[in-house]
Amino acid sequence: MADGLPADLRGQLQAHEPMARHVSWRTGGAARRAYFPRDKDDLAAFMRTLPPGERLLMVGLGSNLLVRDGGFDGTVVFTHGALAGLSHIALESDGTVYAEAGVATPKLARFAANHALLEAEFFAGIPGTVGGALAMNAGCHGGETWRYVERVLMMGRHGECVVRRVEDFEIAYRHVRPLVAADEIFIAAWFRFLPGVDSAQEVARKRIRELLARRIATQPLGLPNAGSVFRNPPGDFAARLIEAAGLKGRRLGGAQVSELHANFIVNPEGKATANEIEMLIRKIQADVAEKFSVQLVPEVRIVGDEGVAEHVFTSKTVGEI
Secondary structure (H helix, E strand, C coil): CHHHCCCCCCCEEEEEEEHHHCCCCCCCCEEEEEEECCCHHHHHHHHCCCCCCCCEEEECCCCCEEECCCCEEEEEEECCCCCCCCCCEEECCCCCEEEECCCEHHHHHHHHHHCCEECCHHHHHCCCEHHHHHHHCCEECCEEHHHCEEEEEEECCCCCEEEEEHHHEEEECCEEEECCCCCCEEEEEEECCEECCCCHHHHHHHHHHHHHHHHHHHCCCCCCECCCCECCCCCCCHHHHHHHCCCCCCEECCEEECCCCCCCEECCCCCCCHHHHHHHHHHHHHHHHHHHCCCCCECCEEECCCCCCCCCCCCCEECCC
8 A cells, every 4th residue: 555554454545636536616636645445444444544633625526625726735535436435325223314425415315215205305406425415514495414314423533433413513504513523524324304105205206306307407517516606695595696796607717607507606618727716706705795795605615725735734624525
């Protein structure tokens, strides 16, 4: 294993991994190191090899993430994909659905529907993984992740696992803050959905099809994007404010405010830099604040360095994206 890692690690370690391959905006710099664990035991073993203070970023589908052009000077752990194995999902004997961090949220929706469990359908409209949904309390169509969480499995910086309850976190709209241990990462969760009879399977499947059709009709899914860029302010919609500010379709370099949905920024020709996307985000914030005295709060996470990555380490752990 490279970099002096123990030979018993079963995952794959990469140096200078281009993050544009792994984020849905298809742009941004490289991660100094990237690890693709085989399962949670392999991840625990890898965590024990991390230097003190190493910056750590958990990434699922990369659908809510912008990595600056200077890259991420730390270690990225991938939970989803052919090389990563944190994607186990099962129906437990107590009726909860156990889903690991790398499970795609649409898969969670389909799994619940296939087991006649209701109210999980909204997960089909979230373009991410369970880990990312837990980290930001993701939601859409009236549903929110933590409304259905019963307990979560966390992992500390030394690979130790602990089960946490909902009361161990501060939960709000698109916001989750640990109250017990700030440096733990989400490994899995147990969800409790509404049980139904066998006919509930088709009810849930129909709802999923409807939500996906609405998503296809209203969002620029054919272009590289990161989903909704801003949280909706209280009593209003970010898309309405952005459009009212005259920014729909606005371009900055290769980045563009979507002409289909104003709360999306797209990379239509695949040529936008991370800096151009971030500058367009700031432009939107400034114009909306000037016209409507509303400060839009980004829903996407921006990490990394603007220029050449510096070798400065912190103990900060960034939640899974």
